[in-house]
Amino acid sequence: MAFEGLAERLQGTLQKIRGKGKVNEADVKEMMREVRFALIEADVNLKVVREFVKKVSEKAVGQDVLKSLTPGQQVVKIVQDELTNLMGGEQEPIQFARKAPTVIMMVGLQGAGKTTTTGKLAALLRKRHNKKPLLVAADVYRPAAIQQLETLGKQLTIPVFSLGTDISPVDIVRQALEQAEKEHHDVVIVDTAGRLHVDETLMQELKDIQELATPDEVFLVVDAMTGQDAVNVAQNFNETVGISGVVLTKLDGDTRGGAALSIRSVTEKPIKFVGVGEHMDALEPFHPERMASRILGMGDVMSLIEKAQANVDEEKAKEMEEKFRTQTFTLDDFLDQLQQVKKMGPLDELLKMMPGANKIKGLENAQVDEKQMGRVEAVIQSMTPAERTTPEIINANRRRRIAKGSGTSIQEVNRLLKQFNDMKKMVKQMTNMQQKGNKRMKMP
Ligand code: GDP
Numbered sequence: 001m002a003f004e005g006l007a008e009r010l011q012g013t014l015q016k017i018r019g020k021g022k023v024n025e026a027d028v029k030e031m032m033r034e035v036r037f038a039l040i041e042a043d044v045n046l047k048v049v050r051e052f053v054k055k056v057s058e059k060a061v062g063q064d065v066l067k068s069l070t071p072g073q074q075v076v077k078i079v080q081d082e083l084t085n086l087m088g089g090e091q092e093p094i095q096f097a098r099k100a101p102t103v104i105m106m107v108g109l110q111g112a113g114k115t116t117t118t119g120k121l122a123a124l125l126r127k128r129h130n131k132k133p134l135l136v137a138a139d140v141y142r143p144a145a146i147q148q149l150e151t152l153g154k155q156l157t158i159p160v161f162s163l164g165t166d167i168s169p170v171d172i173v174r175q176a177l178e179q180a181e182k183e184h185h186d187v188v189i190v191d192t193a194g195r196l197h198v199d200e201t202l203m204q205e206l207k208d209i210q211e212l213a214t215p216d217e218v219f220l221v222v223d224a225m226t227g228q229d230a231v232n233v234a235q236n237f238n239e240t241v242g243i244s245g246v247v248l249t250k251l252d253g254d255t256r257g258g259a260a261l262s263i264r265s266v267t268e269k270p271i272k273f274v275g276v277g278e279h280m281d282a283l284e285p286f287h288p289e290r291m292a293s294r295i296l297g298m299g300d301v302m303s304l305i306e307k308a309q310a311n312v313d314e315e316k317a318k319e320m321e322e323k324f325r326t327q328t329f330t331l332d333d334f335l336d337q338l339q340q341v342k343k344m345g346p347l348d349e350l351l352k353m354m355p356g357a358n359k360i361k362g363l364e365n366a367q368v369d370e371k372q373m374g375r376v377e378a379v380i381q382s383m384t385p386a387e388r389t390t391p392e393i394i395n396a397n398r399r400r401r402i403a404k405g406s407g408t409s410i411q412e413v414n415r416l417l418k419q420f421n422d423m424k425k426m427v428k429q430m431t432n433m434q435q436k437g438n439k440r441m442k443m444p
Contacts, residue, residue, distance in 0.1 A: 048262045
Protein backbone atom coordinates (compact mmCIF):
# COMPACT_ATOMS: atom_id res chain seq x y z
CA MET A 1 0.00 0.00 0.00
CA ALA A 2 1.07 3.55 -0.64
CA PHE A 3 2.51 5.89 1.94
CA GLU A 4 3.95 3.24 4.20
CA GLY A 5 7.17 5.08 5.03
CA LEU A 6 5.50 8.47 5.21
CA ALA A 7 2.72 7.15 7.42
CA GLU A 8 5.19 5.66 9.84
CA ARG A 9 7.33 8.78 10.06
CA LEU A 10 4.49 11.25 10.31
CA GLN A 11 2.70 9.21 12.91
CA GLY A 12 5.87 8.99 14.96
CA THR A 13 6.43 12.74 14.72
CA LEU A 14 2.86 13.69 15.52
CA GLN A 15 2.70 11.25 18.40
CA LYS A 16 5.34 13.33 20.15
CA ILE A 17 3.39 16.54 19.91
CA ARG A 18 -0.14 15.19 20.23
CA GLY A 19 -0.23 14.83 24.00
CA LYS A 20 1.62 18.02 24.85
CA GLY A 21 -0.14 20.35 27.24
CA LYS A 22 1.99 23.23 26.04
CA VAL A 23 3.41 23.82 22.62
CA ASN A 24 5.85 26.58 21.78
CA GLU A 25 7.36 27.76 18.56
CA ALA A 26 10.44 25.64 19.03
CA ASP A 27 8.30 22.50 19.32
CA VAL A 28 6.52 23.35 16.09
CA LYS A 29 9.80 24.07 14.36
CA GLU A 30 11.26 20.78 15.45
CA MET A 31 8.16 18.91 14.34
CA MET A 32 8.09 20.62 10.97
CA ARG A 33 11.70 19.71 10.38
CA GLU A 34 10.76 16.06 10.76
CA VAL A 35 7.63 16.47 8.63
CA ARG A 36 9.76 18.03 5.92
CA PHE A 37 12.17 15.10 5.92
CA ALA A 38 9.32 12.64 5.85
CA LEU A 39 7.76 14.32 2.80
CA ILE A 40 11.05 14.54 0.93
CA GLU A 41 11.71 10.93 1.66
CA ALA A 42 8.27 10.09 0.25
CA ASP A 43 9.43 11.73 -3.00
CA VAL A 44 7.08 14.69 -2.79
CA ASN A 45 7.89 17.56 -5.15
CA LEU A 46 10.24 19.98 -3.37
CA LYS A 47 8.21 23.07 -4.10
CA VAL A 48 5.14 21.34 -2.74
CA VAL A 49 7.02 20.37 0.42
CA ARG A 50 8.15 23.95 0.95
CA GLU A 51 4.66 25.35 0.60
CA PHE A 52 3.16 22.68 2.81
CA VAL A 53 5.66 23.27 5.60
CA LYS A 54 5.14 27.01 5.39
CA LYS A 55 1.36 26.76 5.59
CA VAL A 56 1.30 24.32 8.48
CA SER A 57 3.98 26.25 10.41
CA GLU A 58 2.09 29.52 10.12
CA LYS A 59 -1.13 28.01 11.33
CA ALA A 60 0.48 25.95 14.07
CA VAL A 61 2.17 28.87 15.78
CA GLY A 62 -0.99 30.97 15.63
CA GLN A 63 -2.14 32.35 18.96
CA ASP A 64 -5.36 30.37 19.04
CA VAL A 65 -3.40 27.14 18.88
CA LEU A 66 -0.68 27.97 21.38
CA LYS A 67 -3.19 29.27 23.89
CA SER A 68 -5.70 26.48 23.45
CA LEU A 69 -6.20 23.73 25.98
CA THR A 70 -5.13 20.97 23.61
CA PRO A 71 -2.46 22.57 21.43
CA GLY A 72 -0.85 19.23 20.51
CA GLN A 73 -4.07 17.89 19.08
CA GLN A 74 -4.76 21.12 17.27
CA VAL A 75 -1.41 20.90 15.52
CA VAL A 76 -2.19 17.35 14.44
CA LYS A 77 -5.54 18.53 13.10
CA ILE A 78 -3.80 21.26 11.10
CA VAL A 79 -1.46 18.72 9.53
CA GLN A 80 -4.40 16.50 8.68
CA ASP A 81 -6.37 19.34 7.09
CA GLU A 82 -3.42 20.58 5.06
CA LEU A 83 -2.61 17.07 3.90
CA THR A 84 -6.21 16.77 2.73
CA ASN A 85 -5.98 20.12 0.93
CA LEU A 86 -2.73 19.07 -0.67
CA MET A 87 -4.47 16.12 -2.28
CA GLY A 88 -7.36 18.27 -3.46
CA GLY A 89 -9.70 18.66 -0.50
CA GLU A 90 -12.97 17.13 -1.63
CA GLN A 91 -13.47 14.05 -3.75
CA GLU A 92 -14.13 15.22 -7.31
CA PRO A 93 -16.89 13.23 -8.95
CA ILE A 94 -16.95 12.34 -12.61
CA GLN A 95 -18.65 14.95 -14.82
CA PHE A 96 -21.47 13.40 -16.78
CA ALA A 97 -22.80 15.19 -19.85
CA ARG A 98 -26.22 16.82 -19.60
CA LYS A 99 -27.10 15.15 -22.85
CA ALA A 100 -25.90 11.56 -23.31
CA PRO A 101 -23.52 10.16 -24.21
CA THR A 102 -20.83 11.31 -21.83
CA VAL A 103 -17.51 11.09 -23.66
CA ILE A 104 -14.40 10.22 -21.67
CA MET A 105 -10.97 10.28 -23.28
CA MET A 106 -8.22 8.23 -21.72
CA VAL A 107 -4.72 9.53 -22.39
CA GLY A 108 -1.29 8.62 -21.10
CA LEU A 109 2.05 7.03 -21.78
CA GLN A 110 2.49 3.41 -22.70
CA GLY A 111 2.58 1.07 -19.76
CA ALA A 112 0.89 3.48 -17.35
CA GLY A 113 -2.16 1.24 -17.24
CA LYS A 114 -4.39 3.15 -19.66
CA THR A 115 -6.07 0.20 -21.34
CA THR A 116 -6.57 -1.66 -18.07
CA THR A 117 -8.03 1.48 -16.49
CA THR A 118 -10.37 1.97 -19.46
CA GLY A 119 -11.86 -1.45 -18.72
CA LYS A 120 -11.98 -0.84 -14.98
CA LEU A 121 -13.67 2.51 -15.42
CA ALA A 122 -16.35 1.03 -17.67
CA ALA A 123 -17.00 -1.67 -15.09
CA LEU A 124 -17.21 0.90 -12.30
CA LEU A 125 -19.59 3.16 -14.22
CA ARG A 126 -21.83 0.23 -14.99
CA LYS A 127 -21.83 -1.06 -11.42
CA ARG A 128 -22.05 2.18 -9.44
CA HIS A 129 -23.75 4.55 -11.86
CA ASN A 130 -25.91 2.14 -13.83
CA LYS A 131 -24.35 3.26 -17.11
CA LYS A 132 -24.21 1.42 -20.40
CA PRO A 133 -20.68 2.09 -21.69
CA LEU A 134 -19.13 1.64 -25.11
CA LEU A 135 -15.36 1.25 -25.27
CA VAL A 136 -13.47 2.61 -28.27
CA ALA A 137 -10.12 1.22 -29.40
CA ALA A 138 -8.35 4.22 -30.93
CA ASP A 139 -4.71 3.15 -30.60
CA VAL A 140 -4.02 2.42 -34.25
CA TYR A 141 -0.27 1.98 -33.76
CA ARG A 142 -0.38 -1.10 -31.64
CA PRO A 143 -2.65 -3.93 -32.78
CA ALA A 144 -1.88 -5.56 -29.43
CA ALA A 145 -3.52 -2.66 -27.62
CA ILE A 146 -6.73 -3.11 -29.62
CA GLN A 147 -6.69 -6.80 -28.89
CA GLN A 148 -6.11 -6.15 -25.21
CA LEU A 149 -9.14 -3.89 -25.03
CA GLU A 150 -11.26 -6.41 -26.91
CA THR A 151 -10.25 -9.12 -24.49
CA LEU A 152 -11.16 -6.92 -21.54
CA GLY A 153 -14.48 -6.08 -23.18
CA LYS A 154 -15.30 -9.77 -23.58
CA GLN A 155 -14.32 -10.47 -20.02
CA LEU A 156 -16.58 -7.69 -18.75
CA THR A 157 -19.29 -8.20 -21.38
CA ILE A 158 -18.96 -4.56 -22.38
CA PRO A 159 -18.91 -3.87 -26.15
CA VAL A 160 -15.73 -2.58 -27.77
CA PHE A 161 -15.81 -0.51 -30.97
CA SER A 162 -12.78 -1.09 -33.18
CA LEU A 163 -11.97 -0.70 -36.86
CA GLY A 164 -8.45 -2.08 -36.94
CA THR A 165 -5.34 -0.05 -37.60
CA ASP A 166 -5.76 1.18 -41.18
CA ILE A 167 -7.97 4.10 -40.36
CA SER A 168 -7.34 7.37 -38.53
CA PRO A 169 -8.23 7.60 -34.83
CA VAL A 170 -10.46 10.58 -35.53
CA ASP A 171 -12.51 8.53 -38.00
CA ILE A 172 -12.77 5.70 -35.52
CA VAL A 173 -14.08 8.02 -32.85
CA ARG A 174 -16.55 9.64 -35.25
CA GLN A 175 -18.05 6.28 -36.19
CA ALA A 176 -18.00 5.11 -32.59
CA LEU A 177 -20.07 8.11 -31.54
CA GLU A 178 -22.61 7.32 -34.25
CA GLN A 179 -22.82 3.75 -33.05
CA ALA A 180 -23.20 4.86 -29.44
CA GLU A 181 -26.17 6.98 -30.43
CA LYS A 182 -27.77 4.13 -32.35
CA GLU A 183 -27.29 1.64 -29.56
CA HIS A 184 -28.15 4.05 -26.75
CA HIS A 185 -24.86 3.96 -24.91
CA ASP A 186 -24.76 6.70 -22.33
CA VAL A 187 -20.98 6.64 -21.84
CA VAL A 188 -18.26 6.38 -24.49
CA ILE A 189 -14.73 5.75 -23.26
CA VAL A 190 -11.97 6.27 -25.81
CA ASP A 191 -8.69 4.44 -25.27
CA THR A 192 -6.17 6.58 -27.17
CA ALA A 193 -2.65 5.71 -28.30
CA GLY A 194 0.19 5.68 -25.81
CA ARG A 195 3.83 6.45 -26.49
CA LEU A 196 6.98 5.84 -24.59
CA HIS A 197 7.57 9.58 -24.30
CA VAL A 198 5.50 12.68 -24.75
CA ASP A 199 5.78 13.61 -28.45
CA GLU A 200 4.41 16.16 -30.92
CA THR A 201 2.52 13.77 -33.22
CA LEU A 202 0.75 12.11 -30.31
CA MET A 203 -0.28 15.42 -28.81
CA GLN A 204 -1.63 16.62 -32.17
CA GLU A 205 -3.60 13.41 -32.58
CA LEU A 206 -5.12 13.79 -29.13
CA LYS A 207 -6.07 17.39 -29.92
CA ASP A 208 -7.77 16.26 -33.14
CA ILE A 209 -9.83 13.67 -31.29
CA GLN A 210 -10.64 16.26 -28.66
CA GLU A 211 -11.85 18.70 -31.27
CA LEU A 212 -14.15 16.15 -32.84
CA ALA A 213 -15.50 14.50 -29.72
CA THR A 214 -15.55 17.46 -27.27
CA PRO A 215 -15.07 15.07 -24.35
CA ASP A 216 -16.66 15.74 -20.97
CA GLU A 217 -13.60 14.32 -19.26
CA VAL A 218 -10.00 13.87 -20.36
CA PHE A 219 -8.39 11.50 -17.90
CA LEU A 220 -4.64 11.24 -17.79
CA VAL A 221 -3.51 7.83 -16.60
CA VAL A 222 -0.19 7.87 -14.78
CA ASP A 223 1.77 5.25 -12.91
CA ALA A 224 2.17 6.15 -9.22
CA MET A 225 5.30 4.06 -8.96
CA THR A 226 7.17 6.44 -11.26
CA GLY A 227 6.94 9.17 -8.59
CA GLN A 228 8.03 12.59 -9.80
CA ASP A 229 8.13 11.38 -13.42
CA ALA A 230 4.39 10.92 -13.16
CA VAL A 231 4.09 14.50 -11.93
CA ASN A 232 6.15 15.77 -14.88
CA VAL A 233 4.09 13.77 -17.36
CA ALA A 234 0.92 15.20 -15.81
CA GLN A 235 2.22 18.72 -16.09
CA ASN A 236 3.22 18.11 -19.69
CA PHE A 237 -0.10 16.64 -20.82
CA ASN A 238 -2.00 19.32 -18.95
CA GLU A 239 -0.13 22.09 -20.69
CA THR A 240 -0.37 20.63 -24.19
CA VAL A 241 -3.74 18.87 -24.46
CA GLY A 242 -5.41 19.94 -21.26
CA ILE A 243 -6.75 17.29 -18.89
CA SER A 244 -9.72 17.32 -16.56
CA GLY A 245 -8.46 14.79 -14.08
CA VAL A 246 -5.86 12.19 -13.24
CA VAL A 247 -6.14 8.48 -12.66
CA LEU A 248 -3.23 7.32 -10.57
CA THR A 249 -2.56 3.64 -11.16
CA LYS A 250 -0.53 1.04 -9.28
CA LEU A 251 -1.00 2.76 -5.95
CA ASP A 252 -0.97 -0.74 -4.50
CA GLY A 253 2.69 -1.08 -5.41
CA ASP A 254 3.78 2.46 -4.58
CA THR A 255 5.14 2.58 -1.07
CA ARG A 256 6.20 6.22 -1.14
CA GLY A 257 3.21 8.17 -2.40
CA GLY A 258 5.08 11.17 -3.79
CA ALA A 259 2.98 11.41 -6.96
CA ALA A 260 -0.30 11.25 -5.08
CA LEU A 261 0.82 14.07 -2.82
CA SER A 262 2.25 16.32 -5.55
CA ILE A 263 0.08 16.02 -8.66
CA ARG A 264 -2.83 18.13 -7.50
CA SER A 265 -0.67 20.92 -6.25
CA VAL A 266 1.57 21.01 -9.35
CA THR A 267 -1.11 20.65 -12.05
CA GLU A 268 -4.14 21.97 -10.18
CA LYS A 269 -6.03 19.04 -11.62
CA PRO A 270 -7.73 16.56 -9.29
CA ILE A 271 -6.89 12.89 -8.90
CA LYS A 272 -10.29 11.39 -9.60
CA PHE A 273 -9.55 7.68 -9.34
CA VAL A 274 -6.80 5.42 -8.12
CA GLY A 275 -5.88 1.98 -9.41
CA VAL A 276 -5.14 -0.42 -6.59
CA GLY A 277 -4.55 -3.73 -8.32
CA GLU A 278 -4.67 -5.63 -11.58
CA HIS A 279 -8.23 -6.91 -11.18
CA MET A 280 -11.05 -5.24 -13.06
CA ASP A 281 -12.66 -4.10 -9.80
CA ALA A 282 -9.48 -2.50 -8.46
CA LEU A 283 -10.36 1.10 -9.27
CA GLU A 284 -11.59 3.48 -6.58
CA PRO A 285 -12.69 7.10 -6.43
CA PHE A 286 -9.95 9.10 -4.75
CA HIS A 287 -10.95 10.67 -1.43
CA PRO A 288 -8.27 13.11 -0.21
CA GLU A 289 -9.70 13.31 3.29
CA ARG A 290 -9.82 9.57 3.77
CA MET A 291 -6.33 9.20 2.36
CA ALA A 292 -4.96 11.84 4.74
CA SER A 293 -6.67 10.11 7.60
CA ARG A 294 -5.13 6.78 6.59
CA ILE A 295 -1.66 8.30 6.29
CA LEU A 296 -1.98 9.65 9.81
CA GLY A 297 -3.15 6.31 11.18
CA MET A 298 -6.65 7.51 11.93
CA GLY A 299 -8.30 4.82 9.82
CA ASP A 300 -10.78 5.07 7.02
CA VAL A 301 -14.10 3.86 8.33
CA MET A 302 -16.06 5.33 5.43
CA SER A 303 -14.25 3.23 2.84
CA LEU A 304 -14.64 0.17 5.03
CA ILE A 305 -18.40 0.69 5.24
CA GLU A 306 -18.64 1.28 1.50
CA LYS A 307 -16.70 -1.87 0.79
CA ALA A 308 -19.02 -3.83 3.03
CA GLN A 309 -22.07 -2.31 1.37
CA ALA A 310 -20.77 -3.08 -2.10
CA ASN A 311 -19.85 -6.65 -1.32
CA VAL A 312 -22.21 -7.91 1.32
CA ASP A 313 -25.54 -9.13 0.13
CA GLU A 314 -28.26 -7.36 2.14
CA GLU A 315 -30.67 -10.28 1.97
CA LYS A 316 -27.97 -12.58 3.27
CA ALA A 317 -27.13 -10.20 6.10
CA LYS A 318 -30.76 -10.20 7.22
CA GLU A 319 -30.94 -13.96 6.97
CA MET A 320 -27.83 -14.19 9.10
CA GLU A 321 -29.21 -11.88 11.72
CA GLU A 322 -32.29 -14.06 11.94
CA LYS A 323 -30.15 -17.18 12.28
CA PHE A 324 -28.14 -15.59 15.05
CA ARG A 325 -31.29 -14.53 16.83
CA THR A 326 -32.87 -17.94 16.68
CA GLN A 327 -29.52 -19.65 17.24
CA THR A 328 -29.88 -21.83 14.17
CA PHE A 329 -26.69 -20.89 12.33
CA THR A 330 -24.46 -23.70 11.14
CA LEU A 331 -20.93 -24.19 9.91
CA ASP A 332 -22.26 -23.60 6.41
CA ASP A 333 -23.29 -20.10 7.49
CA PHE A 334 -19.90 -19.62 9.05
CA LEU A 335 -18.28 -20.55 5.74
CA ASP A 336 -20.56 -18.14 3.96
CA GLN A 337 -19.49 -15.32 6.27
CA LEU A 338 -15.83 -16.07 5.69
CA GLN A 339 -16.37 -15.90 1.96
CA GLN A 340 -18.20 -12.59 2.21
CA VAL A 341 -15.35 -11.05 4.18
CA LYS A 342 -12.86 -12.35 1.63
CA LYS A 343 -14.78 -10.65 -1.18
CA MET A 344 -14.09 -7.30 0.44
CA GLY A 345 -10.40 -7.56 -0.40
CA PRO A 346 -7.12 -8.52 1.23
CA LEU A 347 -7.45 -8.77 4.98
CA ASP A 348 -4.42 -6.63 5.74
CA GLU A 349 -5.81 -3.80 3.60
CA LEU A 350 -9.12 -3.98 5.45
CA LEU A 351 -7.41 -3.90 8.82
CA LYS A 352 -5.45 -0.82 7.84
CA MET A 353 -8.70 1.04 7.34
CA MET A 354 -9.61 0.60 10.99
CA PRO A 355 -8.75 3.48 13.31
CA GLY A 356 -5.83 2.64 15.56
CA ALA A 357 -5.03 -0.49 13.58
CA ASN A 358 -1.47 0.74 13.13
CA LYS A 359 -0.98 0.32 16.85
CA ILE A 360 -1.95 -3.33 16.85
CA LYS A 361 1.17 -5.42 17.09
CA GLY A 362 1.57 -8.22 14.59
CA LEU A 363 -0.62 -6.65 11.94
CA GLU A 364 2.26 -7.19 9.52
CA ASN A 365 1.39 -10.86 9.78
CA ALA A 366 -2.19 -10.39 8.68
CA GLN A 367 -1.27 -12.16 5.47
CA VAL A 368 -0.79 -15.34 7.43
CA ASP A 369 -4.34 -15.05 8.72
CA GLU A 370 -5.59 -15.11 5.19
CA LYS A 371 -3.99 -18.51 4.73
CA GLN A 372 -5.61 -19.51 7.97
CA MET A 373 -8.98 -18.52 6.54
CA GLY A 374 -8.31 -20.77 3.59
CA ARG A 375 -7.58 -23.68 5.92
CA VAL A 376 -10.75 -23.09 7.89
CA GLU A 377 -12.67 -23.13 4.63
CA ALA A 378 -11.01 -26.40 3.63
CA VAL A 379 -11.93 -28.01 6.95
CA ILE A 380 -15.61 -27.04 6.65
CA GLN A 381 -15.73 -28.12 3.04
CA SER A 382 -14.46 -31.58 4.03
CA MET A 383 -17.46 -32.13 6.30
CA THR A 384 -20.75 -33.71 5.23
CA PRO A 385 -23.85 -31.49 5.10
CA ALA A 386 -25.18 -33.19 8.23
CA GLU A 387 -21.94 -32.50 10.08
CA ARG A 388 -22.03 -28.85 9.11
CA THR A 389 -25.51 -28.48 10.57
CA THR A 390 -24.90 -30.57 13.70
CA PRO A 391 -21.16 -30.61 14.42
CA GLU A 392 -21.79 -32.56 17.64
CA ILE A 393 -22.05 -35.77 15.59
CA ILE A 394 -18.42 -35.54 14.48
CA ASN A 395 -16.53 -38.25 16.33
CA ALA A 396 -12.81 -38.85 16.65
CA ASN A 397 -12.66 -41.01 13.57
CA ARG A 398 -14.41 -38.39 11.46
CA ARG A 399 -12.15 -35.66 12.83
CA ARG A 400 -9.17 -37.60 11.57
CA ARG A 401 -10.79 -38.09 8.17
CA ILE A 402 -11.73 -34.41 7.92
CA ALA A 403 -8.18 -33.35 8.78
CA LYS A 404 -6.85 -35.64 6.10
CA GLY A 405 -9.40 -34.55 3.52
CA SER A 406 -8.68 -30.88 4.07
CA GLY A 407 -4.92 -31.22 4.28
CA THR A 408 -4.92 -29.84 7.84
CA SER A 409 -4.42 -31.46 11.23
CA ILE A 410 -6.72 -32.92 13.87
CA GLN A 411 -5.74 -30.02 16.12
CA GLU A 412 -6.98 -27.55 13.55
CA VAL A 413 -10.26 -29.39 13.15
CA ASN A 414 -10.66 -29.47 16.93
CA ARG A 415 -9.85 -25.79 17.21
CA LEU A 416 -12.45 -24.83 14.64
CA LEU A 417 -15.13 -26.96 16.28
CA LYS A 418 -14.31 -25.43 19.65
CA GLN A 419 -14.37 -21.91 18.26
CA PHE A 420 -17.70 -22.56 16.62
CA ASN A 421 -19.08 -23.94 19.87
CA ASP A 422 -17.77 -20.95 21.84
CA MET A 423 -19.33 -18.61 19.35
CA LYS A 424 -22.67 -20.34 19.72
CA LYS A 425 -22.47 -20.06 23.50
CA MET A 426 -21.62 -16.39 23.28
CA VAL A 427 -24.49 -15.65 20.93
CA LYS A 428 -26.83 -17.53 23.27
CA GLN A 429 -25.69 -15.46 26.21
CA MET A 430 -26.07 -12.26 24.27
CA THR A 431 -29.52 -13.20 23.06
CA ASN A 432 -30.58 -14.02 26.61
CA MET A 433 -29.24 -10.75 27.89
CA GLN A 434 -31.04 -8.87 25.17
CA GLN A 435 -34.30 -10.60 25.90
CA LYS A 436 -34.01 -9.85 29.61
CA GLY A 437 -33.19 -6.25 28.78
CA ASN A 438 -36.23 -6.00 26.56
CA LYS A 439 -38.49 -7.35 29.29
CA ARG A 440 -37.12 -4.86 31.76
CA MET A 441 -37.68 -2.02 29.33
CA LYS A 442 -41.30 -3.02 28.94
CA MET A 443 -41.99 -2.94 32.69
CA PRO A 444 -44.10 0.03 33.70
P1 GDP B 1 -1.12 0.87 -21.16
O1 GDP B 1 0.06 0.61 -22.03
O2 GDP B 1 -1.05 2.22 -20.53
O3 GDP B 1 -2.42 0.63 -21.83
O4 GDP B 1 -0.97 -0.13 -19.93
P2 GDP B 1 -1.75 -1.47 -19.58
O5 GDP B 1 -3.19 -1.19 -19.33
O6 GDP B 1 -1.41 -2.50 -20.58
O7 GDP B 1 -1.10 -1.82 -18.17
C1 GDP B 1 0.26 -2.10 -17.99
C2 GDP B 1 0.43 -3.07 -16.82
O8 GDP B 1 0.10 -2.43 -15.60
C3 GDP B 1 -0.48 -4.28 -16.90
O9 GDP B 1 0.26 -5.41 -16.53
C4 GDP B 1 -1.57 -4.00 -15.89
O10 GDP B 1 -2.12 -5.17 -15.35
C5 GDP B 1 -0.81 -3.21 -14.85
N1 GDP B 1 -1.67 -2.32 -14.05
C6 GDP B 1 -2.51 -1.37 -14.47
N2 GDP B 1 -3.11 -0.74 -13.45
C7 GDP B 1 -2.64 -1.32 -12.31
C8 GDP B 1 -2.86 -1.10 -10.90
O11 GDP B 1 -3.62 -0.22 -10.45
N3 GDP B 1 -2.16 -1.90 -10.04
C9 GDP B 1 -1.30 -2.86 -10.49
N4 GDP B 1 -0.68 -3.58 -9.57
N5 GDP B 1 -1.07 -3.08 -11.80
C10 GDP B 1 -1.73 -2.33 -12.70
